[in-house]
Amino acid sequence: MQPDTTIKKLQLKDQLRSEPSKAWAPVEQALAYLALMTPILLLAEYFGITDTFKMNLLVGGAIGAVIGSTFNFFSSMALSQWTVPGQVDPEAVRSAMLALKYVEPQPGVYQPKRPLFSLFHRYQSERITLQAMGGNTLISGPYKQLKLLSAFMLPDAQSPASDHTPPTVQG
Structure with missing residues (x-):
């Protein structure tokens, strides 16, 4: 049985409810742009x-x-959630996280080596967290990073029909 690879983005209101300070990130980007460009234009x-x-x-x-x-x-x-049926292999997750340039400050929680959204602040939604929920694993984090993680953890399985070599024509 192939695990569900559907990653669900949380709605904007849910993202802001879970982390209200993230609403200031675009303002910070605009201020950083102004601080950089004003001296250049002067x-x-x-x-x-x-x-x-x-x-x-x-x-x-x-x-x-x-x-x-x-x-x-x-x-x-966007802050997203991915439910993987069954338990995930911790070593596969660790190696995938290293490839994504994430470190594990505590078990089941991975954060990027450098902040994704801000130069000055680390947001909770930058982290990728793994939680066991019954027989499944809930993985939450930034959508783009979860898509990359799913590509590392769930490589396309080759079907037996695609393993055959094409027939040769004898003539």
């Missing part, structure tokens, strides 16, 4: 690369940073 004006301070570039980039980081945080890296 220097461009000072050295004559531009004739004026490009405020529209600064505001447009900040809006783009908010849109991009919001999509990243709440869609492609």
